[in-house]
Structures are given as C-alpha cells and as structure tokens.
Amino acid sequence: MELPAFHYHRPNSLDEASALLARHQGDVDLVAGGTDLLPNYKNRLNARSHVISLGGISALQGISTRRIGAMARLVEIERSPLLQTRLPVLAETASKISSPPLRQHGTLGGNLMLDTRCYYFNQSPLWRQSVDFCLKAEGTKCLVVPSSKGRCFATYSGEMAASLLILGAKVELLSAAGARTLPLAEFFDEDGIVRFRDRKEDELVVAVHIPEEAEQLSCGYRKLAIRDSIDFPSLGLALGLRINKRGVIEDLRLATTAMASRPELLDEPMAEFIGQQASAQLAFRIGEVAQKASVAYRNVPLDPKYRRKMVAVFTRRLLEAISPAFAN
C-alpha cells in the first residue's frame, strides 16, 4: 500500500521541531520508529498533511539510569548493560516488545505514545466501511460499547508504560511555550481518542525521568500474547517489590497495560498490603485483589475474562519469582 501523500519535515533541533509542531498544529503527526504510525497511515487512519520525523535530533537520544531520551531505540534499551544491571525491568520489557527488526525501529517515546488499538480501528478502509466506521476514525459511534456516548474504548498497548509506572517515572514535555515534567501516572486519559489528560497538541515527549529510589525495587514484567515473537500484548503486567529481611512488604507496585484505554497503576488496591508478612497465601490474595481492580475491554485478542484471570496469575508468579518468601 502506498502511504497517503504528506509534507515530510526532518528538524535537527528541538527548537525547530517545536516550531514546526506549533505551525502545523492540528494537521501534523510526529514519527519516531514508524512501526505504529506508518501501518495506520497505510490503512488511512487519521492521516495528517504534515509528518515530522524525529530521527535527526540528538537531544532526544541517550540512556542513563535517571533519564532515557525519547528516541532511545527499544533494541538499545534491551541491550544496555547499564539498564540490565540497574533497572533490569526496563531491558526485560523492551526485549518482549514485538520482533527483533521492529525493536530496531521502535523507540521509547514511540512506545509510550503508541496510539490506542481496537479490533474495529486497526483495519483496512474496506473492512471499516463494511461494518460502518467507528468513533475513532470517520464514524460517530463506538463499536465496542455502542452506548458509550462519545467515549472511545480503544485499548492502550504500549508496554514500556507499565514498567515505567511502577518505577515512578516522569515525562518531560516540550513546546514552543517551554518545558514541563509530569508524573507518568497522571499523563494518560481514560478515553481512547483523547489519550492524554492535558498534553497540549504542540508538545512533544523529550525524555522519561526515573527517580533514584526506583533502583531499590525488585521488579519483573510478564506479557500475554498469542504469538511471543511479534504480537501486541493482550495483557502486560509489571510488578515492583521492596521486602525486608523478615519478609515484610515495604513497597508493592503493580501496573497493567493492554487492558483498557490507558495503562493502569493499581496503587490504591496495593496499599493495604504494605506492612504485611509475605506468604504463599498473601501472594494469592494480592493476585485476587489485582484481578478485581482490573477491567479489560473486548477489542483485542483473547477473552477479557481470561485476561483478568491472568492478572492474578502473573501477579502471583512475579511475586514468587522476585521473593522466595511468597513461595511458602
């Protein structure tokens, strides 16, 4: 398929990029690795007349334990010796995204800003026309939840977000009006079209910042997908734990992705377990609570009930893998 025609821009600096974003506001997209945007453009999904390629901006590069540039590629995160030792969950998560050639393309910023996906949206124009267009592209009604009254239920499938949420990461945004930093936990909106709570249209993600205390968590990430080798997740679950020598939980963080229109940090449901003594029984209980706190929409592969059950299973398995105190 040919891409729809657009004006291609390749700025060499952040200033140039934000000026371009501001100038073409409303009719512009940013492209990093292209693995999400270009297939959507081929399917004529909300294509714009201007595309800004971010590959030429060196300020968006770089990996350290405190800051990862938005254009750091997934393959670089996966293979970074620094992240593998200090923040291994980020390397682990990156290694599970899609396939090796696509991880050469894909970037942290691109994965974070991944457009929401839906059975009724990620289809060819002919397919979409035949079932009537959906709210997210050309239509007027959500085909997942027809009574949604204008809300889009497309599913967020970025995997890095789940791991970054448990690490307490922040997003650095830049526009012509200046830079600001937002906690990732407050970044996403529950509407699959709105996607971001208050990101302005001319803002671009420059980097992700990770607090120093994140390194004290023991973390893990599990992915549920039909094919390990390439598919988008039907559930991604990241868990972070700090436990003392006596087996008492000092910190417990859990986040899911590919369940709803935004990645969810289950901080409130997990709060009750802090200060409790780890045991096999408690691991089971934590899994149950996580499952109860999760919703799954019926618009990506695998049944929502099954995906919610797998929240409990993954939670338990991760707890057992991280600390032997949960195994007996």
Added chain:
Amino acid sequence: MSDATPTEAHPEAKLLRLTLNGRSWLGAVEQHALLLDVIRYQAGLTGTKRGCDMGTCGCCAVQINGEPRLSCLTLAHDCEGAEIRTIEGVQSGPLLSALQDAWVATGASQCGFCSPGFIMVGEALLEEKPKPTEREVREAIAGNLCRCTGYVKIVEAFMVASGQAEPGQDAVRRNAKGDSESD
C-alpha cells in the same frame, strides 16, 4: 505518482542520496515514499519483497547502516545519506555468501519469497555472532515469516553457514523452540 504535479495535497518530490549496495544513488523521491518503493521501483532492485506491508512478515528486510530494518516501515527520506544493503548486495561478484550457499545446500528456500528478508536479517546476525546457538537464530528470525519450510531447513542453513553443522545432518530439532540452554 512520481510525475504528479505538486499541490498542497501532493507535495513536491525531494532529492534523496543513498549509498545503495556500495554505490551512490541519487533520485527525486516523493516526500511520503517508503524505502521499499525507492528500492523496488526507482532503483529497480526487486529482490526486496513487499509481503504484509505492515511490519509483520519481514520479507522487506534490508540493512540500514548495517542494522536489519524493515523497508516497508521506513520513510525513504529518513535514510538521507545512509548506507543501504539489499539482497542484491550480499554476494561478492559471482560468489554467494556463506549463508546463501548454505541456503541452497540445505533447501531453506521453497517458494523463495521470504528468503531475501531472512538472509538480510541473517547476515546481520552472523556478523554480530559468528557462531550463534539455535535459540539465538530462532530469536533473530522471529520477525520473519515463512509459510513453506516450517523453519527447520532455515535454522539448519544458519548452522551450516556458521560451520556448526554439515548439510543433511539433521542438525536441528524439529519440535522444539531451540531452547537447548535452560529457559
């Protein structure tokens, strides 16, 4: 499309410079063109295949500055000044590369449509890891689909090319994920 008159909706083609299989290449390329289209239709190198066109099948894989990339998901103008290597640039003169040779010897090609993609990914793997394990091979080719061979002959070709097996030895297990090391 390349002779279309530029309009607001159809922007003017721009000059693009590449090093294509070691030779410099220069052409007027549409702003929205994919690298795949430039390779196939403007440079006339049709060894690189358009398969799924969505990044799933790996048939369009080429090397950009030595790294395996999918040309169906690469904007041509993102490659300004880059070194592109396609299947046509793998052999040296009349000689096939070790991997291509092994491909023939093991029968890793059946219909052959996916072979260029596998070989472009494979050449990059063998450059990085001259003696990969079976598991490493299977992981590296996870983004390449073959609907004929069932992958056994393909993995065998890697083992033969890297000097770890002889053709016809049945070096590769037929029912495993290749996890000879512990998981």
